[in-house]
Amino acid sequence: xxxxxxxxxxxxxxxxxxxxxxxxxxxxxxxxIEAGPGPRAWSSRFWTILDxxxxxxxxxxxxxxxxxxxxxxxxxxxxGQDMLEPEVQGAPVAATVxxxxxxxxxxxxxxxxxxxxxxFNDWSAAANPMQRVEGNGVWSVTIPLTAGRYRYAFLVxxxxxxxxxxxxxxxxxxxxxxxxxxxxxxx
Amino acid sequence: MGIYDVKGESDAALVERVLAGETDAYxxxxxxxxxxxxxxxxxxxxxxxxxxxxxxxxxxxxxxSLARCTDADxxxxxxxxxxxxxxxxxxxxxARRHNLVVFDEPAxxxxxxxxxxxxxxxxxxxxxxxxxxxxxxxxxxxxxxxEELSYDEMTVITGASVxxxxxxxxxxxxxxxxxxxxxxxx
Numbered sequence: 001x002x003x004x005x006x007x008x009x010x011x012x013x014x015x016x017x018x019x020x021x022x023x024x025x026x027x028x029x030x031x032x033i034e035a036g037p038g039p040r041a042w043s044s045r046f047w048t049i050l051d052x053x054x055x056x057x058x059x060x061x062x063x064x065x066x067x068x069x070x071x072x073x074x075x076x077x078x079x080g081q082d083m084l085e086p087e088v089q090g091a092p093v094a095a096t097v098x099x100x101x102x103x104x105x106x107x108x109x110x111x112x113x114x115x116x117x118x119x120f121n122d123w124s125a126a127a128n129p130m131q132r133v134e135g136n137g138v139w140s141v142t143i144p145l146t147a148g149r150y151r152y153a154f155l156v157x158x159x160x161x162x163x164x165x166x167x168x169x170x171x172x173x174x175x176x177x178x179x180x181x182x183x184x185x186x187x
Numbered sequence: 188m189g190i191y192d193v194k195g196e197s198d199a200a201l202v203e204r205v206l207a208g209e210t211d212a213y214x215x216x217x218x219x220x221x222x223x224x225x226x227x228x229x230x231x232x233x234x235x236x237x238x239x240x241x242x243x244x245x246x247x248x249x250x251x252s253l254a255r256c257t258d259a260d261x262x263x264x265x266x267x268x269x270x271x272x273x274x275x276x277x278x279x280x281x282a283r284r285h286n287l288v289v290f291d292e293p294a295x296x297x298x299x300x301x302x303x304x305x306x307x308x309x310x311x312x313x314x315x316x317x318x319x320x321x322x323x324x325x326x327x328x329x330x331x332x333x334e335e336l337s338y339d340e341m342t343v344i345t346g347a348s349v350x351x352x353x354x355x356x357x358x359x360x361x362x363x364x365x366x367x368x369x370x371x372x373x
Contacts, residue, residue, distance in 0.1 A: 007363075007364060007367055008363075011313045011316075011332075011363060012369070013314045013318075014310045015230055015317065015329070015332070015333045016226075016333055018226065019222060019223060019226040019235075020222050020227045021225045023238065023346050025225075026214060026217050026245070028243060029217050029243050029246045029247065030211075030217070032243065032247050033210060033213060033246075033247055033250050033273070034210060036247070037206065037251060038208075038251075039206055039250060039251060039252070039253040093356045105286060124336070148203070
């Protein structure tokens, strides 16, 4: 059975055998759809941009660039502990100020604009622009959040999609693109 | 890519109707992709019940996120991406819950392969062997050989690089060949 490549052809043939779910499956799907909300009317332009960002592309980092990146990540940790109040560290990284207000921070010295996008603002690039903390390349925004688990990311210069290097990643995005996750407990 | 090769009203036309408020038009997309995507889910998860759950979840998520499908002509590939991720999530949940690989009772299946004269031993051996390889490699193997996607298409759906996918496919092939050889010796 496994001599030559005949085994592979037989395996593929077996695995290609059709599977049929029948009309009852269709009815279940449509019943669940009709019982829930309709398609969300997000901005198609935003998703076009997001789709472009999701596509794989080669990235080359020079040794110097790698060092700069590592330094940037280290700076996030240092700033989170020493310079920023409230702190940004650990999981969930963003700090809770009074149980419902959360500060998000990222270090991007070369950025001209940074937005916080996530489940909490329908991934809108306009909803939560971040403010530059003068002089140190740190961008920050503070937003109110109720208890729950939120996926988020940073949109730099309107075109560069970054997860939070100091936050736990989320891998359950429908499109397989990891972002970051913050969980806010009950206060 | 075969999943776009369908007759009748185009995916884009159906998507447009759904977004315009004709919910029933989504039934056309469900009927169009149900069995094709369902086969992937069954092969990936190893049983029909889990596959049905993943597939239904994918269709519902696809409907609710339809505005995010920026190229409606490629609805099938877009939905495939959602299903692949639902299978990953469900597979991990099942594996944690049972502390087993996702296929049901592989040892029993292997024994059945060896001892049941009435069953199609070759087919059973293949299903058993596919269940034994890692989920990551199984995913790549199924997408490449069963769904006949190109590596570029697989990259879009899985988020993995072409080189990583080629390595996964090669490892899956080697694992399958070794496992089937073991069954053959028993």
